[in-house]
Structure formats: C-alpha cells, structure tokens
Amino acid sequence: MTVLIRRSGGFRGGETPLAAIDTAELPMNIAQQLRERIARLTALSAREPSPGADRLQYEIEITEPGQERRRLTVVDEGKEDDPGLREVIGILQLAGVKPL
Amino acid sequence: MLHSKLLQRTGRAATAAIPTPTPIPIPLPIVGSRFLIWKQDPSVHPPGVRLSYVPSLVLDGPKDVRITTELPNVTPVHANASRDFVFPPGTPEADCAHTFAVVRETLTMYERIRGAAIPWAWNIGGNTDPLAVFPRAGVTENAFYSRGLKALKFFYFTPANATQPILTCRSLDVVAHECGHAVLDGMKPGWLGAANPPQTGGLHEAFGDLTAIFLACSQLDQVEAAVAQTKANLHDRNFLAALAEQFGAAEGFPEGLRNADNDLKLSQVGNEVHSISQVFTGGIYDVLADIFAFEKNRQAAVKDPARVLLEVASNLCRLLVEAIKDAPPAAATYADVVNRMLDRSSKQGDPVIYRTFLRNRFTYREVVVSPVPLTAMSEGRMNLADPNYVEGQDLLKMEARKHPADQAPQDRSGCCGTMQLPEYTLGDQKKLEKGAVIADEDVIAAEISELKKMFAR
Numbered sequence: 001m002t003v004l005i006r007r008s009g010g011f012r013g014g015e016t017p018l019a020a021i022d023t024a025e026l027p028m029n030i031a032q033q034l035r036e037r038i039a040r041l042t043a044l045s046a047r048e049p050s051p052g053a054d055r056l057q058y059e060i061e062i063t064e065p066g067q068e069r070r071r072l073t074v075v076d077e078g079k080e081d082d083p084g085l086r087e088v089i090g091i092l093q094l095a096g097v098k099p100l
Numbered sequence: 101m102l103h104s105k106l107l108q109r110t111g112r113a114a115t116a117a118i119p120t121p122t123p124i125p126i127p128l129p130i131v132g133s134r135f136l137i138w139k140q141d142p143s144v145h146p147p148g149v150r151l152s153y154v155p156s157l158v159l160d161g162p163k164d165v166r167i168t169t170e171l172p173n174v175t176p177v178h179a180n181a182s183r184d185f186v187f188p189p190g191t192p193e194a195d196c197a198h199t200f201a202v203v204r205e206t207l208t209m210y211e212r213i214r215g216a217a218i219p220w221a222w223n224i225g226g227n228t229d230p231l232a233v234f235p236r237a238g239v240t241e242n243a244f245y246s247r248g249l250k251a252l253k254f255f256y257f258t259p260a261n262a263t264q265p266i267l268t269c270r271s272l273d274v275v276a277h278e279c280g281h282a283v284l285d286g287m288k289p290g291w292l293g294a295a296n297p298p299q300t301g302g303l304h305e306a307f308g309d310l311t312a313i314f315l316a317c318s319q320l321d322q323v324e325a326a327v328a329q330t331k332a333n334l335h336d337r338n339f340l341a342a343l344a345e346q347f348g349a350a351e352g353f354p355e356g357l358r359n360a361d362n363d364l365k366l367s368q369v370g371n372e373v374h375s376i377s378q379v380f381t382g383g384i385y386d387v388l389a390d391i392f393a394f395e396k397n398r399q400a401a402v403k404d405p406a407r408v409l410l411e412v413a414s415n416l417c418r419l420l421v422e423a424i425k426d427a428p429p430a431a432a433t434y435a436d437v438v439n440r441m442l443d444r445s446s447k448q449g450d451p452v453i454y455r456t457f458l459r460n461r462f463t464y465r466e467v468v469v470s471p472v473p474l475t476a477m478s479e480g481r482m483n484l485a486d487p488n489y490v491e492g493q494d495l496l497k498m499e500a501r502k503h504p505a506d507q508a509p510q511d512r513s514g515c516c517g518t519m520q521l522p523e524y525t526l527g528d529q530k531k532l533e534k535g536a537v538i539a540d541e542d543v544i545a546a547e548i549s550e551l552k553k554m555f556a557r
Contacts, residue, residue, distance in 0.1 A: 011243045052245055052247055052292070053281040053292065055244040056244075077249065078238070
C-alpha cells in the first residue's frame with residue numbers, strides 16, 4: 001500500500017506534499033499501525049466538514065494492489081482534539097515526518 | 101379692597117414662588133473606545149501603528165453585541181478608565197484589542213454600505229449569536245473562518261531562519277480578509293459549499309482580499325498615505341495592493357502574499373480558489389485605479405486626491421456589495437457579478453466611462469467577451485477625460501467567456517472611571533437603583549432585542 005499525504009488550502013492557498021509512504025518499506029508492526037490508522041481515518045473522513053474558508057486540509061491518497069485509488073480529506077477546523085487530525089498526525093509520525 | 105388685592109397678589113406671588121427645579125445637565129455617556137491598530141501590519145511603514153476610534157459601545161473582552169474575543173487566561177481584556185483598549189504592541193492584550201477592532205471596523209464598513217445590520221450566517225430565526233474571534237488560536241501558518249465554530253481563528257508561526265513569530269492577527273489585511281468571508285457568508289450562504297464551481301470560491305477569496313483594500317481605503321490616514329506613496333497612481337507599488345505583507349515576506353513574496361495590482365487572466369490561473377481569486381481581485385482593483393484616475397482629474401479643482409480616493413473606493417465597494425446581493429444564491433460566476441455591477445452602475449447614473457472601465461478590464465481578464473475589439477484600451481488611446489467614453493455600446497450585460505475549467509470541481513487547496521463603565525451609563529436605571537449588579541447582557545439587551553427582530557427571517 002502506498003500513501004501520499006498533501007496539505008493544501010489555508011489563507012495562503014497552494015499545495016504542499018508532506019509524505020510519500022510505501023508500507024513495503026516499513027517494519028511490519030509500523031505498517032500494521034499505519035493500516036489501522038488509515039482504517040480509522042476512512043470512517044472519520046465520511047463526515048461532512050462544516051462550511052468555512054481558508055482552512056487547511058489534508059488529502060491522503062491511498063493505493064492498494066487490486067483496488068481503486070481512493071482519497072480521504074481531513075479539514076483542520078482548529079479543534080484541539082480533532083480525531084481526524086490526530087490520525088493524520090499519527091500517520092505522519094509513523095512515516096518519520098515531522099508533525100504538522 | 102387693598103387687602104383683597106394684596107391677597108390676590110400674594111396668592112399670585114405664592115403660586116409663582118413654587119420653586120422650579122433648575123435642570124442639572126446630565127453628562128452624555130461616553131460611547132466608543134480607542135484602540136491601537138497596526139494599520140497594515142508590523143512590517144509596513146507607513147502607515148505603521150496608530151490610535152483608532154471605534155464609535156460604538158465596546159464592553160470588556162473586548163466584545164460587543166456582534167463580536168466576542170477569546171484568548172484563554174487573557175480575556176476579558178479590561179478597558180481603562182476612559183473605556184479605551186490601548187496596550188503596548190506585542191502584548192496578548194494588544195493582540196485581542198487589535199483583532200477585535202479590525203473585525204468591528206470591517207463589519208461597520210459593510211453595515212454602513214447596506215444601511216442595516218448584516219447577519220452572520222447563523223443569525224437566522226431570531227438567532228443573535230456573535231462571531232467569536234481567536235487572536236492566538238495556536239501554532240500554524242494560517243487564519244480561517246468557520247461557520248460551524250462561528251469563529252475567526254488567527255494562528256502564529258515562526259518562519260524558518262527567524263527568531264520572532266509572525267502573528268496573523270496583527271495584519272489588518274488578514275483580519276479584514278477573514279471577516280470578509282464571514283460577512284459574505286452572511287449575505288450569500290450558498291457560496292461556501294464545495295459543490296460550487298471554482299469561480300464561486302474565487303469570489304469568496306477575492307471578496308476577502310478586496311475587503312482589506314476597501315477597509316484601508318475607508319480610513320483617512322490610509323488613503324492619504326497611499327496617495328502620498330504613489331503620487332496618486334494606484335499602479336505604483338503600494339501597501340493597498342499588497343496583501344499580508346509580513347506573511348508574504350516570510351513565504352518569499354516581497355510584494356505581499358497576494359497582490360491586487362496584477363495582470364492575471366483566467367487562462368493563466370488554475371482552479372485553486374486563491375489562485376483564481378486574483379483575477380477578480382485584480383479586475384476590481386484596476387477599475388478602482390481607473391475610476392480614481394478619472395475622478396481625481398475631474399475633481400482636481402475642488403478635492404484633494406486622498407478625499408477622492410476615499411469616496412471612489414466607498415462607491416465601488418457599495419456597487420460590488422449590491423451586485424453580490426443581486427447575484428445568484430449559489431454557483432455564481434465572475435460574469436454574474438460583473439454584469440450586475442454594470443446594471444447597478446447604469447441605474448444609479450454613474451458616468452458611462454465607469455462601465456467602460458468594467459467591461460474593458462474584465463474582457464482583458466477573459467471573464468467576459470466584448471462584441472467589439474478593445475483596440476483603444478490596448479493601444480492606450482482611451483479618452484480618460486470624457487465621462488461618456490465608450491468603446492462600442494454601453495452594454496449592461498456581457499457574455500461570459502467560456503473556459504474548460506468552468507465546470508471543474510473547486511480546488512480548495514490551495515484575527516475615572518467606574519461611572520463611565522457601560523453598565524452604569526447604559527444599563528437599566530431601575531435595576532441600578534435597587535443595587536442590582538448589571539451584567540453585560542443587560543447593557544446590550546436592547547441591541548440584542550433589535551437584532552432579534554432584524555434577524556427573524
């Protein structure tokens with residue numbers, strides 16, 4: 001499974017790639033944790049974000065063998081304990097990327 | 101006889117002698133507060149930092165009936181004995197005061213234009229909840245508006261190779277921009293949905309940037325500084341066109357994070373809402389510069405250029421807001437708004453050349469299609485002294501130029517004395533007389549009641 005994470009939007013606009021992860025290159029336990037976080041994020045990202053402008057958003061593009069590429073979007077609504085954002089940070093940490 | 105006359109006289113005298121209390125002048129309550137404002141942001145001199153007067157009632161917070169300020173362990177920030185919110189720049193209290201004041205000035209500007217209270221998007225069915233402003237919402241390079249949170253959030257960050265953080269709340273441009281989103285969301289709640297085409301998102305972002313420009317142009321000191329800086333040529337480098345200078349410099353953009361004095365056409369930008377917004381912002385800025393150049397010359401004998409800029413900007417802002425009001429409730433395009441500006445401009449009797457500016461500038465930017473070639477404009481042969489100057493006909497409805505990206509999904513990737521306290525001067529006198537504690541809610545009860553009536557739609 002490959003996972004691409006991009007950050008976009010905000011007052012500035014534009015797009016910043018944050019991470020490109022290939023689970024085949026990760027230790028098995030880390031890869032498993034990443035799959036679990038992706039599964040939780042999939043459930044969470046089904047929520048419709050409330051209307052707003054200039055919020056940062058994180059797009060997670062997942063490619064798995066034999067499956068269609070899918071995209072998850074998490075909007076940073078500035079909530080301290082946003083569960084979706086927590087999962088994104090967790091994924092980035094698993095990939096060794098500096099947190100947001 | 102004499103006695104009776106004396107009695108009568110005495111009687112009359114007694115009647116006349118009833119003491120009439122001499123009215124004691126009651127001092128009018130002091131309403132309004134002074135704030136120390138970064139007139140652009142801490143990196144822009146002129147105009148630097150100045151005292152600014154907000155003429156409406158502001159309670160400790162700062163807050164009023166429409167806006168509250170939130171900063172844990174700091175708010176409510178208390179006004180001084182003169183009801184002023186003046187603090188040393190750089191302190192949390194100053195950031196709260198600055199952010200509140202700019203949001204208030206922005207809202208007041210639009211309410212003056214509309215001549216009525218402008219509801220926030222959630223002010224429906226009698227709801228009067230205020231907009232919450234968070235000057236230091238956390239660490240990240242951003243500021244945003246959220247309808248769900250009923251809030252503007254301003255963050256701070258320390259750029260690479262810098263030691264001092266940049267606080268987005270200290271930028272008038274950023275604060276006005278975000279407040280612009282909130283104002284527009286109140287007027288056009290259907291424009292924020294992601295299902296709208298890219299240009300609708302672009303209109304939202306352009307309205308934010310134009311709000312910053314129109315707010316600056318509504319302030320006497322700013323128009324004077326801009327006119328002096330540019331020698332009254334708005335196409336010279338200036339702080340009005342440059343948006344979020346400090347933020348932009350941190351990102352490597354020396355002319356502001358975005359610049360309204362641009363030449364971008366629709367074919368040169370993508371679908372990202374900030375990118376595409378620059379076309380509409382640039383078109384309106386060009387029209388502002390054109391009308392200013394025309395009126396500055398026409399009124400040279402009677403008005404200072406700074407005054408002309410103040411008036412021209414106010415009129416153009418009104419025209420834009422009224423056009424937006426008339427535009428479709430969802431999926432609005434640039435051409436929708438431009439055509440309504442043309443229509444309004446004609447109905448209110450503007451000089452024909454105003455509409456020539458609008459048609460030409462938005463044709464050049466590939467927003468609308470001109471039925472005649474605009475050779476005079478492209479060759480610089482327009483007669484700017486003729487109020488009736490037109491190329492072709494004075495059309496009030498232009499065809500929208502089609503672009504492959506029109507139907508694409510919106511790309512969104514891309515804040516002495518005690519007796520002068522308002523509770524004592526404006527609260528319920530009977531409650532005060534009974535020794536009751538007057539809460540902020542009592543002070544603003546009448547205003548809330550009035551808003552409830554206005555927002556009972």
